[in-house]
Each structure stands twice: as structure tokens, then as C-alpha cells.
Amino acid sequence: MSSGTTQTITRAKSLSGSVNIPGDKSISHRYAMLAGIAEGVSQIHSFAGSADCQSTLDCLKKLGVKIDRQGSEVTIEGAGLEGLRPSVDPLDAGNSGSTIRMMAGILSGQSFRTVIGGDASLSRRPMKRIMEPLARMGARIQAREGGLPPLTIEGGSLVPIRYELPVASAQVKTAILFAGLYADGLTEVVEPHPTRDHSELALLQFGAEVGRAGRTVSVRGRSRLAARELTVPGDISSAAFFLVAGLLVPGSDLTFQNIGLNSTRTAIIEYLQSIGGEIIISNCESRSGEPVGSVRVKASPLGGGEIPVETIPGLIDELPVLSVLGTQTEDGLVFRGAQELRVKESDRIAAVAENLRRMGAEVEEFPDGLRIPGRQRLKGAEISSYSDHRIAMAFTIAGLMADGMTTIHDSDCVQISFPTFFETIARVAG
Ligand code: S3P
Numbered sequence: 209m210s211s212g213t214t215q216t217i218t219r220a221k222s223l224s225g226s227v228n229i230p231g232d233k234s235i236s237h238r239y240a241m242l243a244g245i246a247e248g249v250s251q252i253h254s255f256a257g258s259a260d261c262q263s264t265l266d267c268l269k270k271l272g273v274k275i276d277r278q279g280s281e282v283t284i285e286g287a288g289l290e291g292l293r294p295s296v297d298p299l300d301a302g303n304s305g306s307t308i309r310m311m312a313g314i315l316s317g318q319s320f321r322t323v324i325g326g327d328a329s330l331s332r333r334p335m336k337r338i339m340e341p342l343a344r345m346g347a348r349i350q351a352r353e354g355g356l357p358p359l360t361i362e363g364g365s366l367v368p369i370r371y372e373l374p375v376a377s378a379q380v381k382t383a384i385l386f387a388g389l390y391a392d393g394l395t396e397v398v399e400p401h402p403t404r405d406h407s408e409l410a411l412l413q414f415g416a417e418v419g420r421a422g423r424t425v426s427v428r429g430r431s432r433l434a435a436r437e438l439t440v441p442g443d444i445s446s447a448a449f450f451l452v453a454g455l456l457v458p459g460s461d462l463t464f465q466n467i468g469l470n471s472t473r474t475a476i477i478e479y480l481q482s483i484g485g486e487i488i489i490s491n492c493e494s495r496s497g498e499p500v501g502s503v504r505v506k507a508s509p510l511g512g513g514e515i516p517v518e519t520i521p522g523l524i525d526e527l528p529v530l531s532v533l534g535t536q537t538e539d540g541l542v543f544r545g546a547q548e549l550r551v552k553e554s555d556r557i558a559a560v561a562e563n564l565r566r567m568g569a570e571v572e573e574f575p576d577g578l579r580i581p582g583r584q585r586l587k588g589a590e591i592s593s594y595s596d597h598r599i600a601m602a603f604t605i606a607g608l609m610a611d612g613m614t615t616i617h618d619s620d621c622v623q624i625s626f627p628t629f630f631e632t633i634a635r636v637a638g
């Protein structure tokens with residue numbers, strides 16, 4: 209993302225009101241991709257404003273899919289499973305790991321060659337995890353040395369596989385399931401730990417034959433997808449920043465409507481409740497096959513403690529802001545088994561440790577986690593976002609409870625998932 213933008217943050221008195229949370233990034237990517245290869249015109253409401261999801265739309269357009277976007281309303285004229293056309297230019301996934309990995313699944317099913325790359329951060333992220341299973345299905349994929357983007361993907365007739373994921377990753381699972389749409393027969397993915405199941409739910413919405421038995425997810429190939437009208441729920445991973453702020457800033461009371469409450473994403477709420485956070489869920493219903501509801505959070509004293517390792521895949525995007533929260537708890541916070549954080553948009557373990565230290569906090573860094581003592585006073589500091597949206601937002605929340613002024617450098621990266629983040633903070637901090 210562009211650098212040179214800064215935001216300054218000072219201590220907040222209390223946060224109150226209703227918070228507008230943008231559409232879920234994960235679900236928006238999936239709806240767009242499946243609509244692009246479905247038959248007929250799909251209508252997607254509350255599509256994420258995120259730059260990452262725009263990257264997905266731009267890639268689909270380059271493959272000949274007709275897309276009309278009016279704010280959060282997106283209309284996609286599906287090309288059908290076999291109707292994508294080769295792109296003259298390389299596809300640009302921008303900063304989005306989801307775009308490059310999940311599109312790679314679809315591109316593996318095409319009989320033409322596509323080049324797909326992204327920005328400097330994406331160009332450092334590991335792609336072997338998708339290259340290996342997709343090659344087993346019959347795709348020919350080349351990358352830069354070390355399995356780094358850009359990828360050159362030449363697809364064709366694929367064979368179904370049964371694949372045990374070495375790392376719990378929804379993006380890799382999705383790449384294989386999407387490629388499985390182009391394979392004759394049943395493609396199966398076995399997960400070491402459950403990961404977000406938005407792809408399975410979205411595939412069902414578009415009429416694909418999807419199954420789950422224990423840790424195995426399957427899709428039957430060659431079934432036609434039918435266009436749908438779908439509504440994207442609010443992104444719980446974006447709401448997470450306000451959940452943490454609402455718990456920590458004394459006197460706060462925030463509400464959020466239409467938040468996605470899929471059980472593969474609610475570990476953040478369960479963890480916060482388990483350490484004493486007052487978070488109330490109401491108005492639950494199912495929308496486009498995804499559970500949604502209202503969430504209310506009130507400032508609460510928090511215990512803290514160790515995050516169970518089996519919950520880490522379900523909390524992976526929330527760990528930066530939970531680390532900030534750890535400094536304000538009674539008992540601090542420890543997590544291990546999160547080595548994946550080192551290969552996100554930035555090395556999030558290093559970025560969190562460095563920025564917490566700049567704010568005067570004590571923190572111990574492990575190869576796969578952090579230990580953060582509780583009851584620490586934070587002081588305003590110069591924060592480097594490392595061009596990573598979740599680092600910028602996590603440390604904005606830290607700034608709301610720090611003494612003095614915090615400056616977030618390269619703050620514009622919030623566009624990746626939450627373009628209205630700073631305005632929203634200003635509004636609820638009143
Ligand atoms: C995502 C899966 C997670 C997550 C990312 C979005 C998805 O990545 O960190 O922000 O939409 O499937 P991994 O699949 O690499 O764990």
C-alpha cells in the first residue's frame with residue numbers, strides 16, 4: 209500500500225454508539241469468485257469495501273467476467289465454469305493472499321496460461337502450500353525461487369485428489385476445493401484443525417455438491433454453479449478491533465449489527481468472554497447460509513492467561529489486537545503454535561513485539577508466539593505498521609489507552625480490510 213500517510217491517536221475517554229462494520233472480506237472473495245464461474249447474474253449485497261476484495265474483482269474482470277460495482281452492491285455476470293478467457297496482462301492480486309491462493313485453484317482448471325502476482329508483501333508470501341496439491345491435480349505452476357509469487361499457472365483437465373493439509377489453512381483448503389470443481393469425481397481435503405468454512409457454505413449456495421465428514425471436506429467436480437443473490441455479513445475480524453477497544457476503554461458501550469457469527473470465526477468472542485468480557489449476542493439468524501447477529505460489548509475487567517493452542521487457527525487474524533489487549537489484562541496473555549503469523553502480510557509476531565516495546569511494554573517473543581505480561585502502562589509512540597492493515601489497526605487501539613500521543617505511520621494500509629476504520633474510531637470516541 210501507499211506509504212507516507214500517518215494518523216495520530218490520543219487516549220479516549222469512552223467509546224459509545226453503534227459501529228458500522230464492513231462486509232466480511234473472506235466471504236466477499238468467495239462469493240465473487242464463485243459468481244464469476246457460475247451461470248447467470250449474481251447480486252451481492254454488502255460486499256466488502258476492502259482493497260483486497262477489489263483485487264479479486266479486478267482479477268475476475270481481466271478473465272472476462274462482467275462486473276458492475278456501485279459501492280457495496282456488486283453485480284456479477286457469471287462466465288460459467290468453462291467460460292473464463294485468457295488475460296493479456298498478468299493478474300494483480302495486490303496485497304491479498306486470499307486472492308492469489310484461491311484464484312490459483314480456479315486458474316488451475318483453465319486450459320490457458322495465467323500469470324498472477326501482487327505487491328511487495330505478497331511477493332514474499334509462501335505459495336508452495338497451494339502449488340503442491342494443485343500440481344498433484346494436474347496443474348503446471350511455476351513460481352519464483354522458494355515458491356514465491358508471481359505464479360504462472362497453466363491448467364487443464366484435473367484429477368480429483370484426497371489431500372491432508374500440512375498446515376491448517378482455509379486459503380489452501382479453498383484453492384483445492386475450487387480446483388476440485390474442474391476435476392471429474394470427488395476431491396477431498398483433510399484439515400488438521402477446523403478452519404473457516406465459508407467456501408463450503410458458499411459452494412452450497414451456488415449449488416455445488418459439498419460434503420463434510422469429521423475433518424474431511426469434499427466437493428464433486430463438474431457440477432454447474434447457478435447464480436445467486438447473496439448478502440455478506442459484517443466482518444467479525446474487523447469488529448474485533450472495536451470489541452477489544454470497547455472492553456478496555458473505561459465506560460464504553462458499543463453495538464454492532466449484522467455481524468457474521470459463523471462458529472469457525474467466533475473464537476475471538478468466546479476467548480474474550482472466557483476472560484471476563486461482557487459481550488452480548490442477540491438477533492441471531494441465518495443469511496445466505498451464514499449465521500449473523502447483533503453484538504454488544506461493554507467495558508469489563510479482564511483476567512487473561514494462555515490462549516489454547518487448538519483455538520489458534522480460529523483466532524489467527526485477531527492475535528495482533530489480542531496482544532495489545534494482553535497488556536491491559538490482570539494476568540497477561542500467552543500464545544504459542546502461531547508460527548503462521550510470521551508469514552502474513554508482515555511478520556506479525558515481530559511487528560507486534562517491536563511496536564509494543566516502542567510503547568514501553570514488556571514482551572517476550574517466541575518463534576511461534578508471544579508472552580505479554582498484564583497490567584502494563586502504555587505510552588504514546590511512533591508506530592510502524594509495516595504496511596500491514598491489522599498492525600495499523602491493533603496499534604491504533606493501543607493508542608486509545610496510552611499516555612500521550614501515538615503516531616501510526618503508513619496508516620493508509622487500513623484500506624486493505626477496513627477503509628472507514630479511522631473515521632469510525634473518531635465517531636465512536638466522540
Ligand atoms: C483467510 C484465511 C486465513 C486468514 C486470512 C483469510 C481466508 O489465512 O489469515 O486473513 O479468507 O480463507 P490462512 O488460510 O492462510 O490461514
